[in-house]
Amino acid sequence: MLNDKKLILIVDDEEDIREILSETLESMDFAHLTACDGDEAIGLLDRHHDTIDAVICDLKMPKVSGDQVIAHGTKHYPLIPIIILTGFAQLDMALDHIRLGAFDYMTKPFRVKELLLLLNRSLEFRQLQEDKIAYQNTLEERIEEATQALHNRVVQTVSSFILAIEEKDRYTQGHSKRVAEYSALMADVLNLQENERLDLLYAAQLHDIGKIGISEQLLNKPGKLNVVEYETIKTHPHKGVKILEPLDFLGHLLPIIEGHHEWFDGNGYPNGLKGENIPYLARIIAVCDTFDAMTSERSYRKPLSLKIAIQEIKDGSGSQFDPQAVEAFLKVFEETLATQMAHLVAS
Numbered sequence: 432m433l434n435d436k437k438l439i440l441i442v443d444d445e446e447d448i449r450e451i452l453s454e455t456l457e458s459m460d461f462a463h464l465t466a467c468d469g470d471e472a473i474g475l476l477d478r479h480h481d482t483i484d485a486v487i488c489d490l491k492m493p494k495v496s497g498d499q500v501i502a503h504g505t506k507h508y509p510l511i512p513i514i515i516l517t518g519f520a521q522l523d524m525a526l527d528h529i530r531l532g533a534f535d536y537m538t539k540p541f542r543v544k545e546l547l548l549l550l551n552r553s554l555e556f557r558q559l560q561e562d563k564i565a566y567q568n569t570l571e572e573r574i575e576e577a578t579q580a581l582h583n584r585v586v587q588t589v590s591s592f593i594l595a596i597e598e599k600d601r602y603t604q605g606h607s608k609r610v611a612e613y614s615a616l617m618a619d620v621l622n623l624q625e626n627e628r629l630d631l632l633y634a635a636q637l638h639d640i641g642k643i644g645i646s647e648q649l650l651n652k653p654g655k656l657n658v659v660e661y662e663t664i665k666t667h668p669h670k671g672v673k674i675l676e677p678l679d680f681l682g683h684l685l686p687i688i689e690g691h692h693e694w695f696d697g698n699g700y701p702n703g704l705k706g707e708n709i710p711y712l713a714r715i716i717a718v719c720d721t722f723d724a725m726t727s728e729r730s731y732r733k734p735l736s737l738k739i740a741i742q743e744i745k746d747g748s749g750s751q752f753d754p755q756a757v758e759a760f761l762k763v764f765e766e767t768l769a770t771q772m773a774h775l776v777a778s
């Protein structure tokens with residue numbers, strides 16, 4: 432039932448009117464608050480706007496008038512319907528207020544039937560407004576979820592290309608997946624915000640996508656690379672950017688993907704970026720990427736032991752890696768990876 436103990440704020444400077452309204456509302460099973468001037472009404476609205484369902488407000492009051500109560504209410508609590516109580520002399524003013532957001536008006540002397548009708552109509556209107564807002568919010572949430580799911584699917588599809596390339600070479604199998612797993616652990620230790628965490632995971636999965644543009648023979652070549660071959664390999668971060676550029680929603684990840692081989696001291700590639708000019712998430716991926724490369728078997732060497740790999744990471748702090756990223760990685764290693772990767776203990 433709409434009028435099931437709805438709380439109505441009565442604002443009128445005339446005590447008689449307040450009393451009549453209070454009694455009438457009580458008889459109709461409404462709860463009520465009363466204010467004898469605009470000042471008190473604004474105070475009550477500010478304190479009880481969460482529980483006030485509607486306002487009945489006189490226009491002409493000494494000091495702070497009904498005008499100001501209506502202006503305050505419609506500005507700060509637009510969902511609370513305001514019914515203006517007015518004499519015929521102020522009808523024009525009442526209509527102006529309705530144009531500015533008041534719900535409706537009622538002329539004095541009012542009739543009980545008219546009051547009940549207006550109140551119920553105002554409360555129904557409020558309910559409709561609230562339902563509409565709730566529906567819009569749910570709709571926005573659903574659109575957000577659907578967009579996120581779509582983005583996820585696109586990233587998974589694109590990642591599957593790089594996984595396919597990695598699968599062709601037993602030495603790089605699962606590399607991007609592991610880098611993404613290490614990055615997820617880093618995100619926990621670094622307390623990354625949810626959106627940053629997602630960006631990091633996407634970028635980690637996609638960081639080597641540019642290798643699609645490099646020949647398989649070169650990628651899987653056993654033994655050392657010559658200068659030209661190495662220069663070709665070094666083009667993969669930029670190639671990755673070119674491949675992903677058409678996917679608008681990944682645009683903000685491109686500098687991260689392009690920067691995953693930059694060194695903290697500026698000696699990396701492709702742009703020789705230094706320190707904080709390298710995107711933060713790229714600095715995190717750089718450590719995870721190198722750690723996985725060291726602890727995976729290569730065509731030209733066995734995996735390095737965990738002890739040696741960790742020492743290399745420590746030695747690279749401040750030169751190849753951001754010291755903060757190294758510190759976080761060491762924490763990840765001690766808390767999780769050391770036990771998970773115990774099979775790689777020093778040979």
Ligand SMILES: [Fe+2]
Nearest residue numbers: 638639691692
């Ligand atoms: Fe890479």
